[in-house]
Amino acid sequence: MSGFLRYRVGPYGAATCPGEFQGCDDSALGAFWAEALGWGVSSEGPGVTNVEPAVFDWPDAAAVCVDVVTVPDPETVNYRAHLDLATTSAAHQAELVTRLQELGATRPDIGQGDVPWTVMADPEGNLFCVREPRPIYRDIGPVAAVVVNCADPPAMARFWGEAMDWTLHEVTDDHARLRSAEGVGPHLEFLRTPDPESVCGRVHLDVKPYPGDDQAAEVARLRALGATDADLGQGDVPWVCLADTEGNEFCVLTPG
Structure with missing residues:
Protein backbone atom coordinates (compact mmCIF):
# COMPACT_ATOMS: atom_id res chain seq x y z
CA MET A 1 0.00 0.00 0.00
CA SER A 2 1.28 3.42 -0.86
CA GLY A 3 2.24 5.48 2.13
CA PHE A 4 0.71 8.40 0.27
CA LEU A 5 -2.39 10.06 1.62
CA ARG A 6 -4.74 12.46 -0.04
CA TYR A 7 -6.75 14.66 2.28
CA ARG A 8 -10.20 14.97 0.81
CA VAL A 9 -13.23 17.15 1.27
CA GLY A 10 -16.00 15.68 -0.85
CA PRO A 11 -19.24 13.73 -1.05
CA TYR A 12 -19.01 10.01 -0.56
CA GLY A 13 -21.14 9.24 -3.59
CA ALA A 14 -19.61 11.55 -6.18
CA ALA A 15 -16.57 11.17 -8.38
CA THR A 16 -13.88 11.33 -5.72
CA CYS A 17 -10.41 9.99 -4.91
CA PRO A 18 -7.46 10.21 -2.15
CA GLY A 19 -7.51 12.84 1.07
CA GLU A 20 -10.51 15.27 0.61
CA PHE A 21 -12.50 18.37 1.62
CA GLN A 22 -16.23 18.80 1.04
CA GLY A 23 -17.52 22.15 -0.07
CA CYS A 24 -20.17 23.95 -2.08
CA ASP A 25 -17.75 25.47 -4.59
CA ASP A 26 -14.76 23.25 -5.30
CA SER A 27 -12.96 25.75 -7.55
CA ALA A 28 -13.15 28.60 -5.04
CA LEU A 29 -12.15 26.46 -2.08
CA GLY A 30 -9.44 24.80 -4.16
CA ALA A 31 -8.07 28.24 -5.05
CA PHE A 32 -7.93 29.11 -1.34
CA TRP A 33 -5.94 25.98 -0.49
CA ALA A 34 -3.65 26.41 -3.49
CA GLU A 35 -2.79 29.93 -2.30
CA ALA A 36 -2.49 28.75 1.31
CA LEU A 37 -0.07 25.94 0.44
CA GLY A 38 1.71 27.51 -2.53
CA TRP A 39 0.59 24.65 -4.78
CA GLY A 40 -1.13 24.35 -8.15
CA VAL A 41 -4.59 23.17 -9.13
CA SER A 42 -5.94 20.69 -11.65
CA SER A 43 -9.18 18.77 -12.02
CA GLU A 44 -9.96 15.10 -12.51
CA GLY A 45 -13.55 15.89 -13.50
CA ASP A 57 5.48 12.48 -9.29
CA TRP A 58 2.86 10.02 -8.10
CA PRO A 59 3.27 8.46 -5.60
CA ASP A 60 5.39 10.84 -3.56
CA ALA A 61 5.56 10.52 0.22
CA ALA A 62 6.82 14.09 0.49
CA ALA A 63 3.33 15.51 -0.09
CA VAL A 64 -0.25 15.05 0.98
CA CYS A 65 -2.53 16.21 -1.81
CA VAL A 66 -5.84 17.94 -1.18
CA ASP A 67 -8.94 17.16 -3.21
CA VAL A 68 -11.90 19.52 -2.97
CA VAL A 69 -15.23 18.06 -4.07
CA THR A 70 -18.51 19.93 -4.48
CA VAL A 71 -21.44 18.71 -2.40
CA PRO A 72 -24.98 20.15 -2.51
CA ASP A 73 -25.46 20.27 1.27
CA PRO A 74 -22.16 20.09 3.17
CA GLU A 75 -22.52 18.92 6.76
CA THR A 76 -21.88 21.28 9.66
CA VAL A 77 -20.27 18.95 12.17
CA ASN A 78 -17.11 18.76 14.23
CA TYR A 79 -14.75 16.78 12.05
CA ARG A 80 -12.34 14.16 13.32
CA ALA A 81 -9.57 14.97 10.83
CA HIS A 82 -7.88 18.27 10.04
CA LEU A 83 -4.67 19.70 8.59
CA ASP A 84 -1.92 21.40 10.58
CA LEU A 85 0.23 23.85 8.64
CA ALA A 86 3.95 24.26 9.40
CA THR A 87 5.83 27.45 10.22
CA THR A 88 9.52 28.17 10.62
CA VAL A 97 -2.13 33.69 9.84
CA THR A 98 -2.51 37.22 8.50
CA ARG A 99 -2.17 36.06 4.88
CA LEU A 100 -4.73 33.29 5.37
CA GLN A 101 -7.20 35.76 6.86
CA GLU A 102 -6.71 38.00 3.82
CA LEU A 103 -7.55 34.96 1.66
CA GLY A 104 -10.82 34.44 3.55
CA ALA A 105 -9.93 32.25 6.54
CA THR A 106 -11.37 33.01 9.97
CA ARG A 107 -10.22 32.39 13.55
CA PRO A 108 -13.03 30.53 15.34
CA GLY A 113 -7.91 28.19 25.25
CA ASP A 114 -4.36 29.53 25.46
CA VAL A 115 -2.42 27.37 23.00
CA PRO A 116 0.69 28.15 20.94
CA TRP A 117 -0.94 27.19 17.65
CA THR A 118 -3.64 29.18 15.85
CA VAL A 119 -6.99 27.54 15.14
CA MET A 120 -8.47 28.66 11.83
CA ALA A 121 -11.29 27.78 9.43
CA ASP A 122 -11.21 27.96 5.66
CA PRO A 123 -13.89 29.94 3.75
CA GLU A 124 -16.34 27.02 4.03
CA GLY A 125 -15.73 26.35 7.71
CA ASN A 126 -13.28 23.42 7.54
CA LEU A 127 -11.05 23.69 10.61
CA PHE A 128 -7.25 23.62 10.44
CA CYS A 129 -4.37 24.83 12.60
CA VAL A 130 -1.28 26.92 11.97
CA ARG A 131 1.36 25.34 14.18
CA GLU A 132 4.02 27.18 16.10
CA PRO A 133 7.57 26.37 14.89
CA ARG A 134 8.77 22.96 16.07
CA PRO A 135 12.00 21.09 15.24
CA ILE A 136 10.09 17.99 14.06
CA TYR A 137 8.35 20.07 11.38
CA ARG A 138 11.49 21.76 10.06
CA ASP A 139 12.02 21.45 6.28
CA ILE A 140 8.75 19.51 6.00
CA GLY A 141 6.88 21.68 3.49
CA PRO A 142 3.65 23.59 4.05
CA VAL A 143 1.74 20.72 5.71
CA ALA A 144 3.05 19.70 9.11
CA ALA A 145 0.56 16.93 9.86
CA VAL A 146 -2.81 15.37 9.25
CA VAL A 147 -4.36 15.12 12.73
CA VAL A 148 -7.13 12.66 13.60
CA ASN A 149 -9.11 12.90 16.83
CA CYS A 150 -9.74 9.45 18.28
CA ALA A 151 -10.41 7.42 21.42
CA ASP A 152 -7.31 5.19 21.34
CA PRO A 153 -4.21 6.71 19.68
CA PRO A 154 -1.93 3.64 20.19
CA ALA A 155 -4.47 1.34 18.54
CA MET A 156 -5.07 3.73 15.67
CA ALA A 157 -1.31 4.06 15.14
CA ARG A 158 -0.97 0.27 14.98
CA PHE A 159 -3.70 -0.01 12.36
CA TRP A 160 -2.52 2.84 10.15
CA GLY A 161 1.15 1.98 10.57
CA GLU A 162 0.50 -1.51 9.21
CA ALA A 163 -1.97 -0.24 6.63
CA MET A 164 0.56 2.14 5.05
CA ASP A 165 3.89 0.78 6.28
CA TRP A 166 4.66 4.09 7.95
CA THR A 167 7.10 4.39 10.86
CA LEU A 168 5.95 5.06 14.42
CA HIS A 169 7.90 8.00 15.86
CA GLU A 170 6.04 8.67 19.10
CA VAL A 171 3.30 6.98 21.11
CA THR A 172 1.67 7.66 24.45
CA ASP A 173 -1.82 6.99 25.77
CA ASP A 174 -2.87 10.41 24.48
CA HIS A 175 -0.90 10.91 21.27
CA ALA A 176 0.73 8.92 18.48
CA ARG A 177 2.71 10.09 15.48
CA LEU A 178 3.58 8.29 12.23
CA ARG A 179 5.60 9.35 9.22
CA SER A 180 6.58 7.84 5.89
CA ALA A 181 9.31 5.23 6.18
CA GLU A 182 11.31 7.47 3.82
CA GLY A 183 11.41 10.14 6.54
CA VAL A 184 9.84 12.82 4.34
CA GLY A 185 6.51 14.57 4.10
CA PRO A 186 3.85 15.36 6.69
CA HIS A 187 3.18 13.37 9.84
CA LEU A 188 -0.01 11.45 10.56
CA GLU A 189 -0.97 12.14 14.16
CA PHE A 190 -3.65 10.67 16.41
CA LEU A 191 -4.87 12.71 19.36
CA ARG A 192 -6.99 11.32 22.20
CA THR A 193 -10.15 13.40 22.37
CA PRO A 194 -13.05 13.02 24.81
CA ASP A 195 -16.10 11.75 22.95
CA PRO A 196 -14.80 12.08 19.36
CA GLU A 197 -17.62 12.73 16.95
CA SER A 198 -19.34 9.56 15.78
CA VAL A 199 -20.89 11.20 12.72
CA CYS A 200 -19.55 11.10 9.19
CA GLY A 201 -17.52 14.26 8.60
CA ARG A 202 -16.65 16.22 5.48
CA VAL A 203 -12.94 15.39 5.72
CA HIS A 204 -11.47 11.94 5.20
CA LEU A 205 -8.30 10.23 4.07
CA ASP A 206 -7.84 8.17 0.92
CA VAL A 207 -5.00 5.72 0.26
CA LYS A 208 -3.67 4.55 -3.07
CA PRO A 209 -1.86 1.27 -3.79
CA TYR A 210 1.49 1.51 -5.52
CA PRO A 211 1.48 1.12 -9.32
CA GLY A 212 1.35 -2.59 -10.11
CA ASP A 213 -0.24 -3.55 -6.78
CA ASP A 214 -3.63 -5.27 -6.70
CA GLN A 215 -6.47 -3.20 -5.26
CA ALA A 216 -8.50 -6.25 -4.21
CA ALA A 217 -5.50 -7.76 -2.41
CA GLU A 218 -4.87 -4.49 -0.56
CA VAL A 219 -8.53 -4.28 0.47
CA ALA A 220 -8.38 -7.86 1.78
CA ARG A 221 -5.20 -7.04 3.72
CA LEU A 222 -6.83 -3.97 5.29
CA ARG A 223 -9.87 -6.02 6.30
CA ALA A 224 -7.54 -8.53 7.95
CA LEU A 225 -6.02 -5.63 9.93
CA GLY A 226 -9.45 -4.69 11.24
CA ALA A 227 -10.97 -2.43 8.58
CA THR A 228 -14.65 -2.89 7.82
CA ASP A 229 -16.74 -2.24 4.73
CA ALA A 230 -18.52 1.11 4.63
CA ASP A 231 -21.75 1.54 2.67
CA LEU A 232 -22.03 5.27 2.09
CA GLY A 233 -24.35 5.11 -0.84
CA GLN A 234 -21.37 5.34 -3.17
CA GLY A 235 -22.88 3.06 -5.80
CA ASP A 236 -20.77 1.60 -8.59
CA VAL A 237 -17.41 3.36 -8.21
CA PRO A 238 -13.82 2.21 -8.87
CA TRP A 239 -12.65 2.88 -5.32
CA VAL A 240 -13.52 0.81 -2.24
CA CYS A 241 -14.98 2.49 0.84
CA LEU A 242 -13.76 1.14 4.19
CA ALA A 243 -13.71 2.27 7.81
CA ASP A 244 -10.76 1.99 10.17
CA THR A 245 -10.89 0.45 13.64
CA GLU A 246 -12.68 3.52 15.08
CA GLY A 247 -15.15 3.88 12.23
CA ASN A 248 -13.38 6.64 10.27
CA GLU A 249 -14.25 6.19 6.61
CA PHE A 250 -11.52 6.13 4.00
CA CYS A 251 -11.22 5.05 0.38
CA VAL A 252 -8.84 2.63 -1.30
CA LEU A 253 -8.20 3.90 -4.80
CA THR A 254 -7.17 2.03 -7.89
CA PRO A 255 -3.39 1.69 -8.43
CA GLY A 256 -1.62 3.78 -11.02
Whole structure:
Protein backbone atom coordinates (compact mmCIF):
# COMPACT_ATOMS: atom_id res chain seq x y z
CA MET A 1 0.00 0.00 0.00
CA SER A 2 1.28 3.42 -0.86
CA GLY A 3 2.24 5.48 2.13
CA PHE A 4 0.71 8.40 0.27
CA LEU A 5 -2.39 10.06 1.62
CA ARG A 6 -4.74 12.46 -0.04
CA TYR A 7 -6.75 14.66 2.28
CA ARG A 8 -10.20 14.97 0.81
CA VAL A 9 -13.23 17.15 1.27
CA GLY A 10 -16.00 15.68 -0.85
CA PRO A 11 -19.24 13.73 -1.05
CA TYR A 12 -19.01 10.01 -0.56
CA GLY A 13 -21.14 9.24 -3.59
CA ALA A 14 -19.61 11.55 -6.18
CA ALA A 15 -16.57 11.17 -8.38
CA THR A 16 -13.88 11.33 -5.72
CA CYS A 17 -10.41 9.99 -4.91
CA PRO A 18 -7.46 10.21 -2.15
CA GLY A 19 -7.51 12.84 1.07
CA GLU A 20 -10.51 15.27 0.61
CA PHE A 21 -12.50 18.37 1.62
CA GLN A 22 -16.23 18.80 1.04
CA GLY A 23 -17.52 22.15 -0.07
CA CYS A 24 -20.17 23.95 -2.08
CA ASP A 25 -17.75 25.47 -4.59
CA ASP A 26 -14.76 23.25 -5.30
CA SER A 27 -12.96 25.75 -7.55
CA ALA A 28 -13.15 28.60 -5.04
CA LEU A 29 -12.15 26.46 -2.08
CA GLY A 30 -9.44 24.80 -4.16
CA ALA A 31 -8.07 28.24 -5.05
CA PHE A 32 -7.93 29.11 -1.34
CA TRP A 33 -5.94 25.98 -0.49
CA ALA A 34 -3.65 26.41 -3.49
CA GLU A 35 -2.79 29.93 -2.30
CA ALA A 36 -2.49 28.75 1.31
CA LEU A 37 -0.07 25.94 0.44
CA GLY A 38 1.71 27.51 -2.53
CA TRP A 39 0.59 24.65 -4.78
CA GLY A 40 -1.13 24.35 -8.15
CA VAL A 41 -4.59 23.17 -9.13
CA SER A 42 -5.94 20.69 -11.65
CA SER A 43 -9.18 18.77 -12.02
CA GLU A 44 -9.96 15.10 -12.51
CA GLY A 45 -13.55 15.89 -13.50
CA PRO A 46 -16.56 18.18 -12.93
CA GLY A 47 -17.01 19.20 -9.32
CA VAL A 48 -13.48 18.19 -8.29
CA THR A 49 -10.46 20.45 -7.79
CA ASN A 50 -7.13 18.77 -7.06
CA VAL A 51 -4.52 20.78 -5.15
CA GLU A 52 -0.99 19.40 -5.57
CA PRO A 53 2.64 20.57 -5.46
CA ALA A 54 3.88 22.03 -8.73
CA VAL A 55 6.59 19.37 -9.07
CA PHE A 56 5.00 16.08 -8.20
CA ASP A 57 5.48 12.48 -9.29
CA TRP A 58 2.86 10.02 -8.10
CA PRO A 59 3.27 8.46 -5.60
CA ASP A 60 5.39 10.84 -3.56
CA ALA A 61 5.56 10.52 0.22
CA ALA A 62 6.82 14.09 0.49
CA ALA A 63 3.33 15.51 -0.09
CA VAL A 64 -0.25 15.05 0.98
CA CYS A 65 -2.53 16.21 -1.81
CA VAL A 66 -5.84 17.94 -1.18
CA ASP A 67 -8.94 17.16 -3.21
CA VAL A 68 -11.90 19.52 -2.97
CA VAL A 69 -15.23 18.06 -4.07
CA THR A 70 -18.51 19.93 -4.48
CA VAL A 71 -21.44 18.71 -2.40
CA PRO A 72 -24.98 20.15 -2.51
CA ASP A 73 -25.46 20.27 1.27
CA PRO A 74 -22.16 20.09 3.17
CA GLU A 75 -22.52 18.92 6.76
CA THR A 76 -21.88 21.28 9.66
CA VAL A 77 -20.27 18.95 12.17
CA ASN A 78 -17.11 18.76 14.23
CA TYR A 79 -14.75 16.78 12.05
CA ARG A 80 -12.34 14.16 13.32
CA ALA A 81 -9.57 14.97 10.83
CA HIS A 82 -7.88 18.27 10.04
CA LEU A 83 -4.67 19.70 8.59
CA ASP A 84 -1.92 21.40 10.58
CA LEU A 85 0.23 23.85 8.64
CA ALA A 86 3.95 24.26 9.40
CA THR A 87 5.83 27.45 10.22
CA THR A 88 9.52 28.17 10.62
CA SER A 89 9.44 30.98 13.20
CA ALA A 90 7.08 33.04 15.33
CA ALA A 91 7.22 35.78 12.70
CA HIS A 92 6.39 33.28 9.94
CA GLN A 93 3.43 31.98 11.97
CA ALA A 94 2.04 35.50 12.42
CA GLU A 95 2.59 36.34 8.75
CA LEU A 96 0.91 33.14 7.59
CA VAL A 97 -2.13 33.69 9.84
CA THR A 98 -2.51 37.22 8.50
CA ARG A 99 -2.17 36.06 4.88
CA LEU A 100 -4.73 33.29 5.37
CA GLN A 101 -7.20 35.76 6.86
CA GLU A 102 -6.71 38.00 3.82
CA LEU A 103 -7.55 34.96 1.66
CA GLY A 104 -10.82 34.44 3.55
CA ALA A 105 -9.93 32.25 6.54
CA THR A 106 -11.37 33.01 9.97
CA ARG A 107 -10.22 32.39 13.55
CA PRO A 108 -13.03 30.53 15.34
CA ASP A 109 -13.16 29.95 19.08
CA ILE A 110 -13.66 26.20 19.59
CA GLY A 111 -12.67 26.26 23.24
CA GLN A 112 -8.97 25.81 22.48
CA GLY A 113 -7.91 28.19 25.25
CA ASP A 114 -4.36 29.53 25.46
CA VAL A 115 -2.42 27.37 23.00
CA PRO A 116 0.69 28.15 20.94
CA TRP A 117 -0.94 27.19 17.65
CA THR A 118 -3.64 29.18 15.85
CA VAL A 119 -6.99 27.54 15.14
CA MET A 120 -8.47 28.66 11.83
CA ALA A 121 -11.29 27.78 9.43
CA ASP A 122 -11.21 27.96 5.66
CA PRO A 123 -13.89 29.94 3.75
CA GLU A 124 -16.34 27.02 4.03
CA GLY A 125 -15.73 26.35 7.71
CA ASN A 126 -13.28 23.42 7.54
CA LEU A 127 -11.05 23.69 10.61
CA PHE A 128 -7.25 23.62 10.44
CA CYS A 129 -4.37 24.83 12.60
CA VAL A 130 -1.28 26.92 11.97
CA ARG A 131 1.36 25.34 14.18
CA GLU A 132 4.02 27.18 16.10
CA PRO A 133 7.57 26.37 14.89
CA ARG A 134 8.77 22.96 16.07
CA PRO A 135 12.00 21.09 15.24
CA ILE A 136 10.09 17.99 14.06
CA TYR A 137 8.35 20.07 11.38
CA ARG A 138 11.49 21.76 10.06
CA ASP A 139 12.02 21.45 6.28
CA ILE A 140 8.75 19.51 6.00
CA GLY A 141 6.88 21.68 3.49
CA PRO A 142 3.65 23.59 4.05
CA VAL A 143 1.74 20.72 5.71
CA ALA A 144 3.05 19.70 9.11
CA ALA A 145 0.56 16.93 9.86
CA VAL A 146 -2.81 15.37 9.25
CA VAL A 147 -4.36 15.12 12.73
CA VAL A 148 -7.13 12.66 13.60
CA ASN A 149 -9.11 12.90 16.83
CA CYS A 150 -9.74 9.45 18.28
CA ALA A 151 -10.41 7.42 21.42
CA ASP A 152 -7.31 5.19 21.34
CA PRO A 153 -4.21 6.71 19.68
CA PRO A 154 -1.93 3.64 20.19
CA ALA A 155 -4.47 1.34 18.54
CA MET A 156 -5.07 3.73 15.67
CA ALA A 157 -1.31 4.06 15.14
CA ARG A 158 -0.97 0.27 14.98
CA PHE A 159 -3.70 -0.01 12.36
CA TRP A 160 -2.52 2.84 10.15
CA GLY A 161 1.15 1.98 10.57
CA GLU A 162 0.50 -1.51 9.21
CA ALA A 163 -1.97 -0.24 6.63
CA MET A 164 0.56 2.14 5.05
CA ASP A 165 3.89 0.78 6.28
CA TRP A 166 4.66 4.09 7.95
CA THR A 167 7.10 4.39 10.86
CA LEU A 168 5.95 5.06 14.42
CA HIS A 169 7.90 8.00 15.86
CA GLU A 170 6.04 8.67 19.10
CA VAL A 171 3.30 6.98 21.11
CA THR A 172 1.67 7.66 24.45
CA ASP A 173 -1.82 6.99 25.77
CA ASP A 174 -2.87 10.41 24.48
CA HIS A 175 -0.90 10.91 21.27
CA ALA A 176 0.73 8.92 18.48
CA ARG A 177 2.71 10.09 15.48
CA LEU A 178 3.58 8.29 12.23
CA ARG A 179 5.60 9.35 9.22
CA SER A 180 6.58 7.84 5.89
CA ALA A 181 9.31 5.23 6.18
CA GLU A 182 11.31 7.47 3.82
CA GLY A 183 11.41 10.14 6.54
CA VAL A 184 9.84 12.82 4.34
CA GLY A 185 6.51 14.57 4.10
CA PRO A 186 3.85 15.36 6.69
CA HIS A 187 3.18 13.37 9.84
CA LEU A 188 -0.01 11.45 10.56
CA GLU A 189 -0.97 12.14 14.16
CA PHE A 190 -3.65 10.67 16.41
CA LEU A 191 -4.87 12.71 19.36
CA ARG A 192 -6.99 11.32 22.20
CA THR A 193 -10.15 13.40 22.37
CA PRO A 194 -13.05 13.02 24.81
CA ASP A 195 -16.10 11.75 22.95
CA PRO A 196 -14.80 12.08 19.36
CA GLU A 197 -17.62 12.73 16.95
CA SER A 198 -19.34 9.56 15.78
CA VAL A 199 -20.89 11.20 12.72
CA CYS A 200 -19.55 11.10 9.19
CA GLY A 201 -17.52 14.26 8.60
CA ARG A 202 -16.65 16.22 5.48
CA VAL A 203 -12.94 15.39 5.72
CA HIS A 204 -11.47 11.94 5.20
CA LEU A 205 -8.30 10.23 4.07
CA ASP A 206 -7.84 8.17 0.92
CA VAL A 207 -5.00 5.72 0.26
CA LYS A 208 -3.67 4.55 -3.07
CA PRO A 209 -1.86 1.27 -3.79
CA TYR A 210 1.49 1.51 -5.52
CA PRO A 211 1.48 1.12 -9.32
CA GLY A 212 1.35 -2.59 -10.11
CA ASP A 213 -0.24 -3.55 -6.78
CA ASP A 214 -3.63 -5.27 -6.70
CA GLN A 215 -6.47 -3.20 -5.26
CA ALA A 216 -8.50 -6.25 -4.21
CA ALA A 217 -5.50 -7.76 -2.41
CA GLU A 218 -4.87 -4.49 -0.56
CA VAL A 219 -8.53 -4.28 0.47
CA ALA A 220 -8.38 -7.86 1.78
CA ARG A 221 -5.20 -7.04 3.72
CA LEU A 222 -6.83 -3.97 5.29
CA ARG A 223 -9.87 -6.02 6.30
CA ALA A 224 -7.54 -8.53 7.95
CA LEU A 225 -6.02 -5.63 9.93
CA GLY A 226 -9.45 -4.69 11.24
CA ALA A 227 -10.97 -2.43 8.58
CA THR A 228 -14.65 -2.89 7.82
CA ASP A 229 -16.74 -2.24 4.73
CA ALA A 230 -18.52 1.11 4.63
CA ASP A 231 -21.75 1.54 2.67
CA LEU A 232 -22.03 5.27 2.09
CA GLY A 233 -24.35 5.11 -0.84
CA GLN A 234 -21.37 5.34 -3.17
CA GLY A 235 -22.88 3.06 -5.80
CA ASP A 236 -20.77 1.60 -8.59
CA VAL A 237 -17.41 3.36 -8.21
CA PRO A 238 -13.82 2.21 -8.87
CA TRP A 239 -12.65 2.88 -5.32
CA VAL A 240 -13.52 0.81 -2.24
CA CYS A 241 -14.98 2.49 0.84
CA LEU A 242 -13.76 1.14 4.19
CA ALA A 243 -13.71 2.27 7.81
CA ASP A 244 -10.76 1.99 10.17
CA THR A 245 -10.89 0.45 13.64
CA GLU A 246 -12.68 3.52 15.08
CA GLY A 247 -15.15 3.88 12.23
CA ASN A 248 -13.38 6.64 10.27
CA GLU A 249 -14.25 6.19 6.61
CA PHE A 250 -11.52 6.13 4.00
CA CYS A 251 -11.22 5.05 0.38
CA VAL A 252 -8.84 2.63 -1.30
CA LEU A 253 -8.20 3.90 -4.80
CA THR A 254 -7.17 2.03 -7.89
CA PRO A 255 -3.39 1.69 -8.43
CA GLY A 256 -1.62 3.78 -11.02
